[in-house]
Amino acid sequence: MIDLREIFSGVQTIRQVDAAVDMRDYEVCGVHPIREPVQVHGQITNSAGVVTLDLTVQLLYEAPCDRCAQPVSRSYSFSFSHVLVTATESDEYDYIVVENALLDLDALVRVDVILNLPSKFLCKDDCKGICPGCGKLLNEEACVCKKEIDPRLEKLKDFYH
Numbered sequence: 533m534i535d536l537r538e539i540f541s542g543v544q545t546i547r548q549v550d551a552a553v554d555m556r557d558y559e560v561c562g563v564h565p566i567r568e569p570v571q572v573h574g575q576i577t578n579s580a581g582v583v584t585l586d587l588t589v590q591l592l593y594e595a596p597c598d599r600c601a602q603p604v605s606r607s608y609s610f611s612f613s614h615v616l617v618t619a620t621e622s623d624e625y626d627y628i629v630v631e632n633a634l635l636d637l638d639a640l641v642r643v644d645v646i647l648n649l650p651s652k653f654l655c656k657d658d659c660k661g662i663c664p665g666c667g668k669l670l671n672e673e674a675c676v677c678k679k680e681i682d683p684r685l686e687k688l689k690d691f692y693h
C-alpha cells in the first residue's frame with residue numbers, strides 16, 4: 533500500500549514509484565508464466581488537484597507457444613496512466629478510486645498487466661503449429677502424413693496431364 537495523503541492534500545506534488553510486484557501465482561492453463569518480479573517504475577503527481585499515476589512495467593513472460601507448444605520467453609513493457617481519486621467524484625469509469633488515500637499498487641499493476649497481455653501467445657506470428665496427423669513441428673519439419681486427395685482435385689490432375 534502506498535500512502536498518498538500528502539499527494540492528495542497537495543503537501544507533496546510528486547512522488548516516485550519504484551516497486552517489484554510478485555505475479556508468480558498468475559496462472560494460464562496450468563502454467564505460471566510470470567516467474568520473475570514485475571518491475572514497476574513511474575510517478576504520482578498532483579497537478580492543480582488532479583492526481584495522476586504514470587507507470588511503466590517490465591516483465592518476462594515464459595510459456596509454451598499456443599500452437600506448437602515450444603517454450604518461449606518474451607519481455608514485455610507496458611505503460612499506464614490513471615487518474616486517482618479518493619471517492620467516486622465522477623461516473624468516469626477510468627478513474628481509480630483510492631480509498632483512504634491508500635493505493636494498492638500491486639493489485640492495480642496486476643490488473644493492468646493481465647489486461648495488456650496478448651490473448652494468444654505465439655513463438656512467431658506465423659507459427660505453423662503441430663500437425664494433428666503426424667505430430668511434426670511444422671516450423672521445423674514437413675508433414676509426413678499421407679495426403680488425402682480430394683476426388684475433385686484428382687479429376688483436375690488428370691485434366692492437366
Ligand SMILES: [Zn+2]
Nearest residue numbers: 597600655659
Ligand atoms: Zn509456435
Ligand SMILES: [Zn+2]
Nearest residue numbers: 663666675677
Ligand atoms: Zn502430418
